[in-house]
Amino acid sequence: MPLSPAVDFRAIYDAFHSPTTPIDCGLMCAPHNPHGIPFCCDICSAVPVAYQSEWQYLRKNTDLWHVWRGDECAGEDNNRKQLMAQTPPHLRLLACKGSTECQRDFRAVSCRQFPFFPYLTSDYRLIGMTYDWEFTAKCWVISNLAAVTADYRREFFNTFDHIFSTWLEDMDSYIELSVETREHYAAKHRRIPLLHRNSGAYLISPLSERMVRVSVNAFKPFHPYANSHSQDTAQSTHNARVENIRLSGYD
Numbered sequence: 069m070p071l072s073p074a075v076d077f078r079a080i081y082d083a084f085h086s087p088t089t090p091i092d093c094g095l096m097c098a099p100h101n102p103h104g105i106p107f108c109c110d111i112c113s114a115v116p117v118a119y120q121s122e123w124q125y126l127r128k129n130t131d132l133w134h135v136w137r138g139d140e141c142a143g144e145d146n147n148r149k150q151l152m153a154q155t156p157p158h159l160r161l162l163a164c165k166g167s168t169e170c171q172r173d174f175r176a177v178s179c180r181q182f183p184f185f186p187y188l189t190s191d192y193r194l195i196g197m198t199y200d201w202e203f204t205a206k207c208w209v210i211s212n213l214a215a216v217t218a219d220y221r222r223e224f225f226n227t228f229d230h231i232f233s234t235w236l237e238d239m240d241s242y243i244e245l246s247v248e249t250r251e252h253y254a255a256k257h258r259r260i261p262l263l264h265r266n267s268g269a270y271l272i273s274p275l276s277e278r279m280v281r282v283s284v285n286a287f288k289p290f291h292p293y294a295n296s297h298s299q300d301t302a303q304s305t306h307n308a309r310v311e312n313i314r315l316s317g318y319d
């Protein structure tokens with residue numbers, strides 16, 4: 069597998085820096101994590117990934133990251149071989165120093181995009197973002213999609229438009245993940261929740277790919293965030309999970 073061509077990661081990071089929501093969502097999810105830290109920064113919940121060339125940039129510019137060893141989650145077994153086998157060759161599993169020592173300027177793209185990933189149609193159009201279903205019971209953002217800012221959404225799509233124009237293998241990974249997403253939701257008899265790049269929110273039939281525009285407030289919050297949800301949830305129409313390759317959960 070050829071390595072990715074030279075990419076200016078400083079430029080990518082500078083153009084994808086807006087917070088996902090106006091409030092620090094880590095303060096919302098950390099109280100629900102027995103480890104007391106945001107789930108997406110907890111190596112026991114998720115292993116971050118970086119593009120191979122992104123890792124080369126990070127290793128030269130910060131001491132925040134190291135290559136994932138598999139022993140960072142103290143006291144827990146992990147399926148290291150399986151996780152490594154599942155990781156596409158253009159990506160590298162990493163671990164950081166942890167949330168108390170995070171260097172915001174050197175967060176990986178996988179940190180910035182979490183809990184979302186690009187969704188592509190069966191004719192390969194990047195039409196929107198959907199979320200990692202493995203984190204519905206952990207990530208506060210997934211239960212509060214209305215709080216995701218317009219700036220974040222714009223930067224997300226600009227970033228992946230750029231990445232996909234550079235790395236076809238990464239686009240291929242998300243094409244495969246989008247196929248898996250349709251299969252997953254089809255098996256659940258649910259529609260796929262989508263934040264569209266046109267600023268709207270949609271539910272997509274996983275079989276016909278027919279799209280129905282909905283209020284972003286209509287998406288159902290998940291336990292344990294349902295009770296504290298500030299939005300009208302009466303119209304909720306989905307309850308499903310999406311698997312993400314960007315942060316690979318192993319619990």
Ligand code: SF4
Binds near residue numbers: 095210
């Ligand atoms: S993105 Fe989700 S899991 Fe990560 S800090 Fe925010 S609420 Fe927590």
Ligand code: SF4
Binds near residue numbers: 166
């Ligand atoms: S680099 Fe920061 S945002 Fe990314 S996993 Fe580590 S603590 Fe979390």
